[in-house]
Amino acid sequence: MRWTAALVTAFALVGAGCGATLTASSGNALVAPGTASGTTTSVRLYDRGGPASKLVLKVLTLSASAVALAGAARPVGTTTSSSSRDECYGSSCQRVTTTTTTTTYVVDPATGQQVAATQAAIDDAIATTPYRAFPFETIVELATDSLGGDTSGWMAWYFYAPPARRVGPVAVALAGGLGAGQLSIAARERKVLVPAGGGFAAGTVMAPSEHAYVGTPLRLTIYPRPWLWTYAQADLNWASAWEDWFDPDERDDIEANPWRIGARARWRRVEVGVEWLSDRLSAQASSLGVEAGFVY
Secondary structure: OHHHHHHHHHHHHHHOOOEEEEEEEEEOOOOOOOEOOEEEEEEEEEEEOOHHHHHHHHHHHHHHHHHHHHHHEEEEEEEEEEEEEEEEEOOEEEEEEEEEEEEEEEEOHHHHHHHHHHHHHHHHHHHHOOOOOOOEEEEEEEEOHHHOEOEEEEEEEEEEOOOOEEEOOEEEEEEEEEEEEEEEEEEEEEEEEEEEOOEEEEEEEEEEEEEEEEEEEEEEEEEEEOOEEEEEEEEEEHHHHOHHHHOOOOOEEOOOOOEEEEEEEEEOOEEEEEEEEEOOOOHHHEEEEEEEEEEO
16 A cells, blocks of 8 residues: 555656645544544645646536437437247246337437537637646545554545635635545544443443545635635535445444635645644544645
């Protein structure tokens, strides 16, 4: 896993031309109430307007075009064919007839041309927009216990991030998009109520946790200086409604809507940051992390 992380980091720095950082955090965010603190170490890959962000948008638009074409398809004819065969079980045989009906669909020519023209215009805009002027951002976080800590898994976000606008003495940027991820947290000590006599008493167990995330992140960023910025990010986790379906074992699935508040600074190609993560906007359910690496 260490070699994998090293290769991914090298690709981010050289191939994508964007960057990678190493993140370490400690706390009890994204776990059940009463769970002891733990540590998480991860590699974060950034692509701010670069090749990865362009590729993701191209895949999304191609998928949307395919859906549009499928919705515009209309049936033009139906054919039916039949075949028969004998099925025997011991000395008993019977004639079985299978009927197959095939319906042919075609896409309305005008709709097909419109979808193709729209996709061509999007492809041209993606191809001709200069690097770093492309208003989309991709962040992938890879957590592994081989780097230390007790958490493994991945998180990914894709933001539409238009340029910041000047508001008085600072610049302000608002970004929104899509996110997904799955984290597995190893067994930690957890305070629970256990049966005792005719009632209950406080006790402890060792229990793992799972966190699934499929949602829509919204991020507000304030730039006091071009090289210094603070941000607040709210992740509306749609997986909270059906998270148990993703992991039907006996481990606790934490249905969290994470909040992230942090600050970052950049000097040349070096970028550092600090981030507070909470799933209930509470100090009793939060983690504090630091981050450093090379970006751009």
